Amino acid sequence: MVKSRTKIHGRRDFCIECRKETEYLLQKRDIVKTIRDKEYTFGITVAVCADCGEEMSIPGLIDKNVQEIDEQYRTTEGIVTTDDIEKLMKIYKIGKAPLSLALGFGEVTIPRYLEGQMPSKEYSDVVRAALTSPAYMRQKLMQNREKLTDAAYKKAMAAADSIERLFSVSEKMLSVIAYIFEKLEEVTPLMLQKLLYFSQGLYFALYSSPIFTEDCRAWIHGPVYPEVYDLFRDFKYNPIDDARFALLEGATDALTDDEKKVIDLVVNTFGMYGGKALERITHNEEPWKEARKGYGDSIPSSELLSKEHIMKYYMTVRQKYNIETENGLMDYIHDMLKKAL
Ligand SMILES: [Zn+2]
Incomplete structure (x- = not known):
């Protein structure tokens, strides 16, 4: 199908030079201002008549520039907004x-x-x-x-x-959590636990080292990072909506490209499933089954799911599935969900 072309109508207002309504263009311009004996260069927006090239005064533009200058001044001087x-x-x-x-x-x-x-x-x-x-x-x-x-x-x-x-969890863990919340709209505590676990496993399989240092435990509902559980326990089965996240802005800068790539893979595949489906997957994986040996389904345990074990398992998964790609990961997910039936 060919997209139909729509004519874009420019903004129009009265030009004093042309003495009529004309089209105008918005342009960026630098201005120099002296504030308390110090010179500052600010970027502002000006409107220019498309016919004669003269600057035009447009309602609202002055307010916008006052606000832009205020923001730029605060950024330069390190003043809070x-x-x-x-x-x-x-x-x-x-x-x-x-x-x-x-x-x-x-x-x-x-x-x-x-x-x-x-x-x-x-x-x-x-x-x-x-x-x-x-x-x-x-x-x-x-x-x-x-x-x-x-x-x-x-x-x-x-x-x-x-x-x-x-801030009691590792900086890396905090960055991974912040990144997951940047990418996904709604994440429950149960989902988050599983996405962290898969991120750790996938990173191990691809790079032979962990993303974060926290240890994982085999709880009834699957692998859990207890420190993270404590952080979000109040949200129970609801999506996490946490005012504290305002503090995590910029935290994702601490992640390497490889780490982001792995979390992206996890978010775009496992991240499409709810917590319960993800739980079914982990319940059929070796590390969790191994750690839960001897425990009945509803018997609580806090057995360690060791990093070595997680790494070994996901390396064997890698031999069978092309888990560097979303398609390969989806194949793995589908097979694991089929197994769970
Ligand atoms: Zn004009």
């Missing part, structure tokens, strides 16, 4: 006024920042430190405890605890 402040409020489950007090600012300081006022570098650094270190936030909360209600204090302290728990 309103998004950063909102992130901090979300992960600590704290309102704008209480947050202001908790950080040792006046009650209206954070509300003003949220309305667009530029924080000083000193105050910005306090917000940034709170955002990157739960220990620092905890210290601030304790310092300013008497300014907060008991409920706000307790809620924020509990959030600090859960954030510290998040």
